[in-house]
Amino acid sequence: MSPASRPLRTRIGEAIEQSLFRRTDPMPPPRSSGAVTLRADGIAVTRGGRPVLEDVSVDVRIGEVLVLVGPNGAGKSTLLAALSGDQDVHSGTVHLDDRTLGDWTALEMAQRRAVLPQQNTVGFSFTARQVITMGRSPWARTPRSDDDAAAIAEAMRICDVVAFADRPFTALSGGERARVALARVLAQRTETILLDEPTAALDLGHQETVMRLARSRAEQGTAVVVVLHDLALAAAYADRIVVLEQGRVAADGPPADVLSEDLLTRVYGHPVEVIEHPVTGATLVLPRRDQR
């Protein structure tokens, strides 16, 4: 149908909708693999007078799964919080798409990066589906809200939450909640996603699913940052690993370079052995245990 053949009222209505309720797409076209979306430059964070991060620099690139590891208190979650804008840095800068975090509004940041917190709670008895739908709210009144239904359906399918989509979030088990929260983050469909210990509450099968998902997202043109405790999981799925030690970067590189027995033994304060799987050749990281 040509524009002129439609009733005038329809056309006026659409024009009003376009101008009033539809902003133009706020996002630039997607960039190619290797482009830096998030960059921390010599950042330092102190909390209660104690340095938590010192002179940390990290690049987050499209097409890459970047895994942050380190012992408790090394600053993994703080670094993630600094990258997401939750944590103010005392020196250094964090850039998101070539602007410092302070120059973006909360909404503009939400259209560029999604964050999965370590703890996921919901104040009222919203259903899992409603929670996942909230992930689309940064795109309200933009052309991308047309993708809402598709994004939600896809996120629910790949996170395996369809079976309990209409139960209240508060009535779900820990593992189910974690998957719903992840689905919400994926439904946001941002160029960068930051996941703080997404596998912590999950069984072995779902851990693998989540990390495979992170991988496939990265391959489809997303920059993924994951905080992990499980070094074997990190070895299997990371493109790059950043090892944090007492608030500083102890190593930054591909798993094969970073996961050395000497480094891990020093950082974790416990003897660690790195071996090859006898059949697949995959890297295995194991704490040394005395023979019983």
Place this chain on the structure above:
Amino acid sequence: MTVEDLRAPGKPSSRTRTGAVLGGLLIALVVAAVFSACIGQVPTGPGEVLGSILHRIGLDLGPMPAHPSGEVTLWEVRFPRVVLAILVGAALGCAGALLQGVFANPLAEPGVIGVSAGAAVGASAAIVVGGAFAAGWTVAAAAFVAGLITTVAVYVLARHEGRTEVVTLVLTGVAVNAFAGGLIAFFTFVASPAARDQIVFWQLGSLNGATWNAVAVVAPMTVAGIAATMMIAGKLDLLSLGESAARHLGLDVERLRQIAVLIVALLVSSSVAFTGIILFVGLVVPHLMRIAVGPGHRALIPASALCGSLVLLLADLGARSLVANADLPLGMLTALVGGPFFFWLLRRTRASQGGWA
């Protein structure tokens, strides 16, 4: 797309259900309002009440009140009281739903952050300074101003490095409530016996002094407050994920909180000013409505406002008619009924929905 659009296929539409609940509440409210206007020392029937209203707006339909002072009683005493009950109830219900949404905490209540107590301090001060003859208007204005100041003060005290933690805010409210309690006790202590009575009764809450003038003051503030709440209703849903998650989704949490606190102060101060302290409506009503229409605020806010109106109207009806020739304190009644009812609600919600996280 809104949350409501995403109902599960095959389930009854949540929108239809919301519509049914809102419609039912509206009908119940009208019936209760007419019934409430019938009750009192001058006997009037529902037909006479409707007839009197229709005659006023220029339609010669229905009977006029048969009793010689019926028309005057209706228009000077009962109608302002009914309208004020509807307004104050709506304001309290809406303020309760808004506060609970903003704190993402179902136990928040205007009383919790100290608005009611602050307003009571203002009213007590006005009564003591003005003596037993302090005009209702002076008391109302003092209550309003003090309520507003308290709300802002609580909020400012609870802020730290540009952020407000919910727990800090609630605990600050606790401290302010205690301090306000001390001030009220002081004013009660220094007041003359007559003023003391007035302070005590103001705190018990009543729609006794309802006039059209009071309605004219409360109405615009209530309407404005509810309209403003409706405008931020969608954003309140995001806050249920917690502050940082809401921020990650693009919400300016701090600004939303500021707006919400101002709206709450406006709603509660204006309603408390003429009626005194009425407890539990702001706490119980949103809970009840969450069961009926779900937690989404676009439906919850109007439902809570309507239900608040209905509850207060019925409570006032009880206050006027439970004991012959006596006007029971309204706040006493809402607390006596609301308290146990809230216990039951808590247990029921815990059992059926697994609690609130």
